[in-house]
Amino acid sequence: MSYALQDTGTMLRRNLRHAQRYPGLSLGALGMPVIMILLFGLIFGDTFSNGLGGGGGRGDYINFLTPGILLMSIASGTMSPAVAVCMDMTEGIVARFRTMAIFRPAVLTGHVLGNVILTIVSLCLVVGFAVLIGFRPNASVGEWLLAAGLLIAVTVALTWFAIALGLTSKTPESASNIVLPISLLLPFLSNTFIPLDAMPSGIRWFAEYQPFTPIIDTLRHLLLGTPMDNGDGWLALAWCLAIAIVGYFWAQKNYNKGTVA
């Protein structure tokens, strides 16, 4: 079983080298959330802050916005591993890996770990830019660590799920489309940009019960000390666990489809 770690490490190195040689995908994943935080924080911030009430102005809105944008960075970052696994599967190299005596989940786990590393960089960038434009969290070190842990858990869970989706796709183009519900729909139809009260009732119902909302709430609670309106931290963790388990087993099943496991 020590080979499990060794093989996964080998695959991780391969994926990091890909990110370095073909930086288009990863740079897009890094740049998009930064643009979002600047766009919504600086340009729409004054107007949107009216919807929050309390009269705190742009600073308040940036505080409200940042946890959601962190989650959005994770979500939009799932596109590149989905496309990357799909590209892998369409090329002969994975067929080669599957005829070799290597730790079976290593290929996919390498993609997940590679994306976790990339996403951590992306999250640090977003926090950095958010602080620059007025994000003022009041979290203790412990709360920061919990928030970081939750963000990583979400990243692992969503990446496994996106990889499972990428494996069902025949072409890299369809892989990038099939993850759109995760990377676009869930972040927008949640309390990322506006509070749930401000939404029309149908969308509000969806936003209330979808996984991103309790996760964003938990992050706001940890970073800013806001009250928990929709569920609690345990619900957020339960969502992560459920998505991770479904994603992991679905991905393994797709990867081993038709082969002698």
Add this chain to the structure above:
Amino acid sequence: MSAAIDVIGLRKSYDEKLVLDGIDLNVAEGTIFSLLGPNGAGKTTAVQILSTLVTADAGEIRVAGHDLHRNPEAVRAAIGVTGQFSAVDGLMTGRENLILMADLYHLGKQQARRRADELLEQFDLIEAGKKLAMTYSGGMKRRLDLAMTLVGRPQIIFLDEPTTGLDPRSRHSMWTMIRELVAGGVTVLLTTQYLDEADQLADRIAVLDHGRLVAQGTPEELKRLAPGGHIRLRFTSPDAFSLAGQVLPTAVPNRESLVLQVPNDGSVHALRYLLARIDDASLEVDELTVHTPDLDDVFFAVTGQPTEKVAAK
């Protein structure tokens, strides 16, 4: 000699389409065995099954002494596969590709590098080793692909159409490499649709057609199956061509290319007789070639169809 690959009753269908219809194979250690057949005969599926990539529907399969269903990992540890489609990582250099393989065989850092450099030299890729594999030509990719297969020194190597799409020079250098492998004690199972390739390389050949083995034996044995050879007569003028058709009624004509195929065993006696008849009729023959039976004839003899026709379907 013990068997490197032993297959009894292998079957596989995709949905309704039967791809392999009960195949038996026995490949002796240290030999080259060729699965020969046109496109769509089931060669690639057979290799995919024997290399653990695809599950069979039925059949007993032992590879390197291990039962493939019960112990696929032991089979994987013993084999190397170079598929029809390039299995190199385009975003890595040739050397990095080889080191990646060495890492997956757990060779250790020092030895991984040494093995990579050794193979780069052996496959004439020292300069190219520093460049990304996506920039390689077809022949270079194929060489790197084979080199990657050899990193872990497999006992059994599957080569699925290793020379398809290569230029003649790359093809011959690939043949030389394959011969060298077997000289080193490795067993090779090779699929090909080129009859001369099987004839050149293989100790034994199995002819696969529509998922069935229609013939099996040494190249010599298979050639003996073919019903003699023929003599090709090419004409320049249509008149001479049609006159020759009347003089030689047993010949098979091809009007478009003005070629007659006259059944003939190629003996001096038969040849002299044919030439005498050509002289008697004062036929203007542009070109005469003696065609001794080869694997094309074998394929025709055992399947009733010329290979080109099947391949064109």
